[in-house]
Amino acid sequence: MPIIIRLRSNLGVWRFNVPTGSPVNSSDLINVLKSQSENLTFTSELSLRQFPSTSTPPPLPPGDLLPHLPNGTMIYGYVTPDSLSPDAKKDGSEGMKKKFQYGRYGYLYGSYLSDNKVRVDFIYEPQQGVGSGGFEMISGSEEEEERVGALAEALGVKKVGWIFGHPPREEGFVFSSEEVIMAAEMQ
Numbered sequence: 001m002p003i004i005i006r007l008r009s010n011l012g013v014w015r016f017n018v019p020t021g022s023p024v025n026s027s028d029l030i031n032v033l034k035s036q037s038e039n040l041t042f043t044s045e046l047s048l049r050q051f052p053s054t055s056t057p058p059p060l061p062p063g064d065l066l067p068h069l070p071n072g073t074m075i076y077g078y079v080t081p082d083s084l085s086p087d088a089k090k091d092g093s094e095g096m097k098k099k100f101q102y103g104r105y106g107y108l109y110g111s112y113l114s115d116n117k118v119r120v121d122f123i124y125e126p127q128q129g130v131g132s133g134g135f136e137m138i139s140g141s142e143e144e145e146e147r148v149g150a151l152a153e154a155l156g157v158k159k160v161g162w163i164f165g166h167p168p169r170e171e172g173f174v175f176s177s178e179e180v181i182m183a184a185e186m187q
Contacts, residue, residue, distance in 0.1 A: 003071040007033060008050070009040075009079040023064035041080040050076045071127075104128065105164035105182075107148075109157045118160050124148045162186050 002017040016036050018024060024032070026046065034040055045059045048068065060075070061068050069075075106125040113119055126145060152158060164179065175183070 003066075003069065003073075005029070005069060006072065006074045007046075008074055008076050011079045011081060018069070020066060024066055024069075025063060026060045026065065029060070029065060041082075042077045046075050046077040048073070048075060072125075103164060103166040105162060107159050108161040108163055109148075109152045109155075110160045111157055112160065120160065121155070121157050123163060 002019050005016050005018050007014045007016065014033075014037060016033055018029065018032050029046070030042070047058050048060060049058055104125065105128065106123040108118075108120045109122050109124060110118055110120040124145075149159075162183075164182075166176075166179075
């Protein structure tokens with residue numbers, strides 16, 4: 001099953017499916033990004049850390065990158081604006097979002113207001129697998145969720161709901177049975 005890698009650049013954020021069947025080095029990763037995009041041209045090395053435009057980025061580790069790239073990893077790089085097609089420049093990263101065929105979910109943190117409304121301050125997206133049928137919860141991230149809960153408490157907010165996204169569906173299809181069950185469990 002492929003993993004999802006997100007690329008944050010000076011021109012937006014893209015999501016890419018990276019195959020996991022064999023080792024992936026830096027040049028393999030760039031080829032994957034180019035094959036699934038507008039043939040992006042990078043003006044700098046890709047990096048696992050965000051960096052100011054005036055500095056040289058720390059490069060990706062040598063050799064197989066898969067041990068360093070868990071699902072959902074954000075990588076950083078600068079993209080040459082001229083390498084985007086006119087439609088992509090106009091559309092931004094919306095076209096890539098439309099091609100994103102996986103469900104995701106997250107927990108909403110915020111506070112209940114006195115007028116029966118909820119204010120959402122942030123969304124925590126726990127570790128999850130990808131599947132074309134919907135989102136897949138991954139067990140074993142309880143420690144991370146405890147840290148998020150402690151952070152939320154320190155910020156004076158609490159879990160107030162959950163949100164999910166799904167691939168485009170046929171008209172009239174609202175929720176899958178798995179989504180209805182999860183919504184009931186979250187109440």
